[in-house]
Amino acid sequence: MTTKIQCWSCLKESPQAIKCSVCGVLQPLKRENAFSYLGVPISFDLVEQEFEKNFLDLQAIVHPDRYGGAHPLEKYYASEHSSFANAAYQILKNPIERARAILEIHGVSCDSKLNPELLIQAMERRETLESMISTEELRGMLEEMKSNASDLKQKIKIKFSQHQFNEISGYLDEFTYLSKAISEAEQLLEKKA
Numbered sequence: 436m437t438t439k440i441q442c443w444s445c446l447k448e449s450p451q452a453i454k455c456s457v458c459g460v461l462q463p464l465k466r467e468n469a470f471s472y473l474g475v476p477i478s479f480d481l482v483e484q485e486f487e488k489n490f491l492d493l494q495a496i497v498h499p500d501r502y503g504g505a506h507p508l509e510k511y512y513a514s515e516h517s518s519f520a521n522a523a524y525q526i527l528k529n530p531i532e533r534a535r536a537i538l539e540i541h542g543v544s545c546d547s548k549l550n551p552e553l554l555i556q557a558m559e560r561r562e563t564l565e566s567m568i569s570t571e572e573l574r575g576m577l578e579e580m581k582s583n584a585s586d587l588k589q590k591i592k593i594k595f596s597q598h599q600f601n602e603i604s605g606y607l608d609e610f611t612y613l614s615k616a617i618s619e620a621e622q623l624l625e626k627k628a
């Protein structure tokens with residue numbers, strides 16, 4: 436059964452959608468999760484091109500620039516939709532945010548507690564990075580970290596497919612630290628270049 440809504444503008448009933456199917460006026464934002472809003476399954480294993488296309492199609496409809504002469508309420512709904520679409524797109528694009536969003540939907544708390552072991556590892560890694568004088572060494576370490584990150588992402592993917600949500604949180608923390616170290620190494624490399 437499709438949910439019906441009453442259009443705020445023409446007051447006719449139409450199926451739940453971004454625009455009224457009768458008068459074509461933009462409807463208020465109904466807060467959904469990032470996945471359903473951008474029309475993709477709730478999955479960690481997403482193809483960026485898929486949700487990117489949906490995002491661009493959606494932005495073409497809701498972009499506030501298109502509502503310059505519209506009713507103030509419709510203009511307001513456009514800006515709400517547009518910023519929600521942007522936020523949803525950012526969540527899906529970032530693997531860490533995407534994973535957190537899925538855990539949240541499944542009611543798994545993933546408040547990142549400061550993990551002392553990871554913190555020490557990260558500090559040591561930074562010291563090693565800073566002490567590296569040759570670009571070669573730095574490049575080698577960067578490659579190694581990138582390969583570790585891709586292994587970790589694979590592990591997270593498997594845990595999601597097995598619905599072992601509770602184990603993912605720890606991997607996510609590790610992935611967060613590693614991603615940070617990778618961007619630090621990349622910055623150092625740029626400085627040396």
Ligand SMILES: [Zn+2]
Binds near residue numbers: 442445458459
């Ligand atoms: Zn209408």
